[in-house]
Every structure is written in structure tokens, then in C-alpha cells.
Amino acid sequence: MSDPSAYEIHPGVPSVEDYRRLRTHAGLSDKSAEGAAVGLAHTWYGVVVVHGGDPVGMGRIIGDGGCFFQIVDICVLPEHQGRGLGRRIMQALNDELELRAPDRSYVSLIADGDAHHLYRKFGFTDRAPKSIGMARFIRAE
Numbered sequence: 414m415s416d417p418s419a420y421e422i423h424p425g426v427p428s429v430e431d432y433r434r435l436r437t438h439a440g441l442s443d444k445s446a447e448g449a450a451v452g453l454a455h456t457w458y459g460v461v462v463v464h465g466g467d468p469v470g471m472g473r474i475i476g477d478g479g480c481f482f483q484i485v486d487i488c489v490l491p492e493h494q495g496r497g498l499g500r501r502i503m504q505a506l507n508d509e510l511e512l513r514a515p516d517r518s519y520v521s522l523i524a525d526g527d528a529h530h531l532y533r534k535f536g537f538t539d540r541a542p543k544s545i546g547m548a549r550f551i552r553a554e
Contacts, residue, residue: 422463482514
């Protein structure tokens with residue numbers, strides 16, 4: 414198991430190629446190269462976890478910068494999971510929201526699988542039955 418100090422977290426976003434690789438290898442759906450390029454450029458704040466010079470995890474905040482924010486793309490490559498990196502990613506994103514987001518901003522996310530346990534540690538709560546998360550894919554294959 415790698416020493417946790419061997420991992421660095423840097424502000425920013427990965428390249429389009431690394432973004433797509435991180436997503437798919439961590440079990441998230443693939444995104445088109447075109448969509449990834451546009452989306453990454455519109456990130457409000459993001460972080461990349463680096464190990465040995467290679468991106469092994471990431472997380473982003475998207476939104477309008479004033480009222481609404483959404484945490485997306487939280488992922489760590491399987492061979493690097495179990496080292497607290499998801500928590501470090503969330504902490505970095507949360508710290509930036511606390512620093513720059515206006516009072517009463519609404520921050521949301523979609524918790525896949527057991528990730529809700531991690532997100533609860535950062536104050537996220539279930540919104541159902543008042544709110545129900547909904548989604549739609551455009552021309553999904």
C-alpha cells in the first residue's frame with residue numbers, strides 16, 4: 414500500500430484524455446471528447462490527485478458561481494482506492510466552496526453506490542421526498 418503522503422492534490426482539471434480514462438477506469442460512464450473539452454473548460458473549481466506524476470483521481474465543482482453548484486466527477490482509480498483519497502478530494506472541494514461560494518448557495522451531488530457515506534461526512538443529506546434527483550442522457554449509446 415502506498416504512503417498517503419505519496420499523493421499530491423493539485424487545483425485544476427486533467428487533460429481530456431486523462432479525464433476520460435479516470436472516469437471509465439473508476440467505473441463512471443464515458444463522455445465524448447468534445448463534451449469533456451467543453452465541460453472541463455467550464456469547471457468552477459477542480460482538483461486532480463497525482464501519484465508518481467500520473468493523475469489517479471479527480472473531482473470538480475460546476476455551476477453558476479453564485480446560487481447553484483454541483484459536485485461531479487469524484488473518482489479514484491481502483492488500484493489507489495482505500496487510501497482516503499476520496500475524502501481528500503471532497504475536503505479540497507468543500508474548502509473552496511466555504512472560501513468562495515456566496516451565503517445560501519445550494520450545493521448538490523448525485524451519490525452512486527456507497528458514496529453517500531462519504532458525502533454525509535461533509536454535511537450532505539438526502540433530499541427525498543421533498544426533492545428527487547432526476548437525470549437524462551442526450552443520445553446515449
